[in-house]
Amino acid sequence: MKEKYTPEFFLSLSDRWNSILKSGDDIDDIRSNLLNHINERHFTSYSDKCNEMSDLDLIIIRDCARAWRGLLHSRSERLAGFSVLSELVNTAHGRPDTSLSEAFWGDICHLVCGIEGEFKLHDNTMFSFADIGDLKGRDAAIARSDELDQIYKYVAQKMSMFSSGLDQRMMTKRDANKRRIISFIGSYGESWDDWHWQLQNIARDEKKMCGYANLSDKETENIKRVKSAGIPFGVTPYYASLFDEQGGLEDRAIRAQVLFPESYIDSCQSEDNVDYIKDFMLETDTSPINLITRRYPEIVILKPYNSCPQICVYCQRNWEIKSPLEDGALAEEDQLDEAIRWIEEHESITEVLITGGDPLVMSDSRLERILEALSRIDHIKRIRIGTRTPVTLPMRFTDNLCDILASFRISGKREIAIITHIQHPLEVTPDFVKALDKIRLRGISVYNQLVFTFYISRRFEAARLRSLIRLCGIDPYYSFYPKGKLETADYRVPIARMMQEQKEESRLMPGLSRTDEPVYNVPGLGKNYLKACQHRDLISIRGDGSRVYEFHPWEKKIADQKTYVGDDVPILEYLKRLEKIGESASDYESIWYYF
Ligand code: SF4
Numbered sequence: 353m354k355e356k357y358t359p360e361f362f363l364s365l366s367d368r369w370n371s372i373l374k375s376g377d378d379i380d381d382i383r384s385n386l387l388n389h390i391n392e393r394h395f396t397s398y399s400d401k402c403n404e405m406s407d408l409d410l411i412i413i414r415d416c417a418r419a420w421r422g423l424l425h426s427r428s429e430r431l432a433g434f435s436v437l438s439e440l441v442n443t444a445h446g447r448p449d450t451s452l453s454e455a456f457w458g459d460i461c462h463l464v465c466g467i468e469g470e471f472k473l474h475d476n477t478m479f480s481f482a483d484i485g486d487l488k489g490r491d492a493a494i495a496r497s498d499e500l501d502q503i504y505k506y507v508a509q510k511m512s513m514f515s516s517g518l519d520q521r522m523m524t525k526r527d528a529n530k531r532r533i534i535s536f537i538g539s540y541g542e543s544w545d546d547w548h549w550q551l552q553n554i555a556r557d558e559k560k561m562c563g564y565a566n567l568s569d570k571e572t573e574n575i576k577r578v579k580s581a582g583i584p585f586g587v588t589p590y591y592a593s594l595f596d597e598q599g600g601l602e603d604r605a606i607r608a609q610v611l612f613p614e615s616y617i618d619s620c621q622s623e624d625n626v627d628y629i630k631d632f633m634l635e636t637d638t639s640p641i642n643l644i645t646r647r648y649p650e651i652v653i654l655k656p657y658n659s660c661p662q663i664c665v666y667c668q669r670n671w672e673i674k675s676p677l678e679d680g681a682l683a684e685e686d687q688l689d690e691a692i693r694w695i696e697e698h699e700s701i702t703e704v705l706i707t708g709g710d711p712l713v714m715s716d717s718r719l720e721r722i723l724e725a726l727s728r729i730d731h732i733k734r735i736r737i738g739t740r741t742p743v744t745l746p747m748r749f750t751d752n753l754c755d756i757l758a759s760f761r762i763s764g765k766r767e768i769a770i771i772t773h774i775q776h777p778l779e780v781t782p783d784f785v786k787a788l789d790k791i792r793l794r795g796i797s798v799y800n801q802l803v804f805t806f807y808i809s810r811r812f813e814a815a816r817l818r819s820l821i822r823l824c825g826i827d828p829y830y831s832f833y834p835k836g837k838l839e840t841a842d843y844r845v846p847i848a849r850m851m852q853e854q855k856e857e858s859r860l861m862p863g864l865s866r867t868d869e870p871v872y873n874v875p876g877l878g879k880n881y882l883k884a885c886q887h888r889d890l891i892s893i894r895g896d897g898s899r900v901y902e903f904h905p906w907e908k909k910i911a912d913q914k915t916y917v918g919d920d921v922p923i924l925e926y927l928k929r930l931e932k933i934g935e936s937a938s939d940y941e942s943i944w945y946y947f
Contacts, residue, residue: 357457359448373444416466432892432900455897455922462944510812517781529593536563547748554586564592586676605776605807619839631671632835634876643691647878651703660710666840707738734767749787758794770798799829805843815857819865828868851946897922
């Protein structure tokens with residue numbers, strides 16, 4: 353990463369660009385001159401004349417050409433409401449807009465270097481293998497096997513940097529935390545494994561939370577602000593025992609799950625951030641009847657309980673979620689009956705995701721009644737239960753609950769699945785493993801939905817999580833781009849980082865450890881698969897350095913639906929945040945060339 357990206361640095365990169373940007377007064381003439389140059393760069397670099405470049409470097413030129421075509425198009429400018437080209441022309445004429453950020457220039461400079469072939473990406477890859485060119489047969493296989501050993505060694509070393517809750521060192525620390533929390537509550541140790549006891553002792557304010565864990569003054573202050581702003585808050589004693597008393601990097605991901613940062617509280621208190629904006633997924637527009645959300649032909653979401661044992665800071669349903677166990681969180685019987693009747697009347701629905709909130713906070717008998725009612729509907733082939741209790745309240749998986757869940761599973765006729773939400777290897781503990789084993793041994797499959805936040809985004813951090821949960825028998829299912837909500841900006845990472853993680857880290861793992869799909873959830877419509885670059889287009893880079901994408905709807909080839917324009921987070925800002933926590937931005941350099 354360069355020390356400073358500026359307009360001057362941009363102007364120093366290419367005489368050709370400067371002369372095109374200064375060629376005349378008509379912006380559309382300049383646009384077509386620049387596009388001609390970009391097309392020519394793409395075409396000539398692929399011709400035999402330029403074969404001194406490596407094949408992989410040529411692909412970067414192709415990708416940058418595509419990105420530039422998207423940025424320069426007048427349609428893109430209309431959709432984004434911002435013209436990158438006008439800013440570049442003004443800068444070339446000595447009138448740079450001083451509000452353009454360093455992050456903007458960082459992205460532009462990398463794109464110019466990309467199309468001009470002035471980058472050093474493949475001089476600086478993780479591995480430099482000797483050319484095995486003419487080797488054949490066994491000799492080639494041995495040479496390749498040696499290369500693969502090198503890759504494994506590198507991966508193993510990177511992965512070993514991330515502790516898990518199954519490491520003896522962590523288990524010892526957490527046992528001590530548990531004893532301290534029990535003594536603070538003034539209870540007997542045997543209550544710890546009773547999920548009702550855990551719920552009764554949820555920390556709901558700063559006093560209790562300070563008794564459970566060592567909090568900084570800022571964290572304590574933020575909890576007070578959260579309470580007075582009416583933002584739902586709560587942490588189970590079990591989850592509090594996962595906090596590290598010394599703080600530091602190791603429990604950063606744990607704290608970030610439940611302790612609201614200042615930026616979140618400020619944003620929630622801003623007059624601009626009202627509920628309909630927080631409802632990023634437009635659930636109010638996709639709810640044909642109370643308690644139901646429908647975005648796909650065969651599956652609906654059923655929300656019988658509107659709260660959780662503890663609240664995740666980045667929860668996409670924060671506009672409707674209530675504090676843990678708050679009165680009114682449980683759906684009224686007649687509404688629930690009506691919702692189930694509605695499902696019965698819609699034969700296209702074969703699958704129901706019971707979520708909320710966390711439905712496993714409900715009593716066994718209530719849950720059993722819902723499962724019974726759904727199981728009586730012939731066209732329901734799969735019932736999924738969306739729950740984070742394996743992580744927040746693993747003692748919830750009593751034998752009785754597991755027997756109830758298993759009793760509705762009929763091989764070849766109806767599947768019962770748990771969709772859980774594990775965010776970090778530090779959340780995988782002996783209690784978690786025990787809970788998981790209980791359900792899996794009864795034939796219930798478990799899938800994980802990871803929200804790819806800043807706190808799981810370091811090199812190999814998410815890969816470590818996936819490979820660990822696979823060993824617990826859980827299938828990685830989705831990796832979600834955190835919703836583009838104002839209040840959770842601190843949790844977002846650039847789409848480019850998700851792509852880089854998939855190609856450079858996840859791809860090195862065995863197939864069963866990387867079964868998840870990275871997705872961007874399009875408001876009102878649903879999942880856009882990020883792995884397929886033909887399902888989105890880069891259309892702008894705003895002055896603050898945020899890339900703007902046009903996302904295509906999932907049914908784009910089968911129905912005429914609107915596209916969606918969404919802003920990402922600036923890459924340079926992300927890299928700077930990584931540096932603050934001790935990462936080297938140069939380890940992430942290729943991020944600029946994922947689009
Ligand atoms: S467990 Fe799910 S529903 Fe509950 S707060 Fe977290 S993200 Fe929201």
